[in-house]
Amino acid sequence: MEKKNLDWSNLGFGYMKTDKRYVANYTNGAWGKGELIEDDMIVMSEDAGVLQYSQSVFEGLKAYTTKDGHIVTFRPDLNAQRMVDSAKRLEMPPYPVEDFIDGVRKVVAANAAWVPPYGTGATLYIRPYMFGINPVIGVKPADDYHFRIFVTPVGPYFKGGAKPIYVKVSDFDRAAPHGTGNIKAGLNYAMSLHAIVTAHEEGFAENIYLDPATRSKVEETGGANILFIDADDHLVVPKSDSILPSITRRSLVYVAEHYLGMTVDERPVYWKEVQEGNFKECGLCGTAAVISPIGKIYDHGKDIEFASGMEDIGPFMGKLRSTLTGIQDGEIEAPEGWIDHIM
Numbered sequence: 001m002e003k004k005n006l007d008w009s010n011l012g013f014g015y016m017k018t019d020k021r022y023v024a025n026y027t028n029g030a031w032g033k034g035e036l037i038e039d040d041m042i043v044m045s046e047d048a049g050v051l052q053y054s055q056s057v058f059e060g061l062k063a064y065t066t067k068d069g070h071i072v073t074f075r076p077d078l079n080a081q082r083m084v085d086s087a088k089r090l091e092m093p094p095y096p097v098e099d100f101i102d103g104v105r106k107v108v109a110a111n112a113a114w115v116p117p118y119g120t121g122a123t124l125y126i127r128p129y130m131f132g133i134n135p136v137i138g139v140k141p142a143d144d145y146h147f148r149i150f151v152t153p154v155g156p157y158f159k160g161g162a163k164p165i166y167v168k169v170s171d172f173d174r175a176a177p178h179g180t181g182n183i184k185a186g187l188n189y190a191m192s193l194h195a196i197v198t199a200h201e202e203g204f205a206e207n208i209y210l211d212p213a214t215r216s217k218v219e220e221t222g223g224a225n226i227l228f229i230d231a232d233d234h235l236v237v238p239k240s241d242s243i244l245p246s247i248t249r250r251s252l253v254y255v256a257e258h259y260l261g262m263t264v265d266e267r268p269v270y271w272k273e274v275q276e277g278n279f280k281e282c283g284l285c286g287t288a289a290v291i292s293p294i295g296k297i298y299d300h301g302k303d304i305e306f307a308s309g310m311e312d313i314g315p316f317m318g319k320l321r322s323t324l325t326g327i328q329d330g331e332i333e334a335p336e337g338w339i340d341h342i343m
Contacts, residue, residue: 008120011155020110026145049132049142057086058129066330086183157288164295170207181242192222224286280307281314
């Protein structure tokens, strides 16, 4: 199989049309059989449910070329289950886990020429999503739904790779108490767009959101979970009912405990702890960036700088990142069931 003629090492994080995409439709109370198609356009009514009431959920995962030349994905079963949970919360018919995994396998295999070669730092980003497609004028769930998976080759989410970033504490809320912050719904990300555009205009890479009820606890950023390393070398993971359950975060917790012998504390993290300098390293984690270290946080006129600094990723975040990427790339033996071989 001949790869596409791309400058793999210099890809941005953006959309590029590839050869095939996977589609399935829900009509008359049941999901139809999924298939691969070439057409990247979607035709729907001007009154489609998704356009009127934002009934849409999505996922994000990646395909990798391993050191020995295989194409694999990482824990797609967890993405499939998270989409089930997201769909249920928005009164959408869950797409079956087995069909989700089958769709991922088929669309990656059909676009194997677009999977970046090993060692380039690039990956094939996989975007499964579903939405209400039939006309809906009254406020109610749609009757018909469209499920789709497209793929696109991407470079690192943050252009500096593992170079520390500068973020700010947001005055906006990412989610509402008892709302939809713990599912992967498009509407959650729409709420964060004004805040992230503003942050970028002010020279920051991301926003840190505090809990919406009391604004006293750390939650996450607009697109990633947050991790800390404390003075005792523990991995500290903020815990909240309105945080999205990141698959990367859950994997890093396992890596910390079982590969690196670290103690992991999953608990509410109070903003006051950060202000008082109780943590020496901090990072964002998610599918796109794996771990992107935070060097300092701007807090209403004051900078909170971590001991790891702005020059390089801290030793603990660095080890966590290199271990997980080593597992994904096939350089380190993975726990059973984590790697799904495509070809």
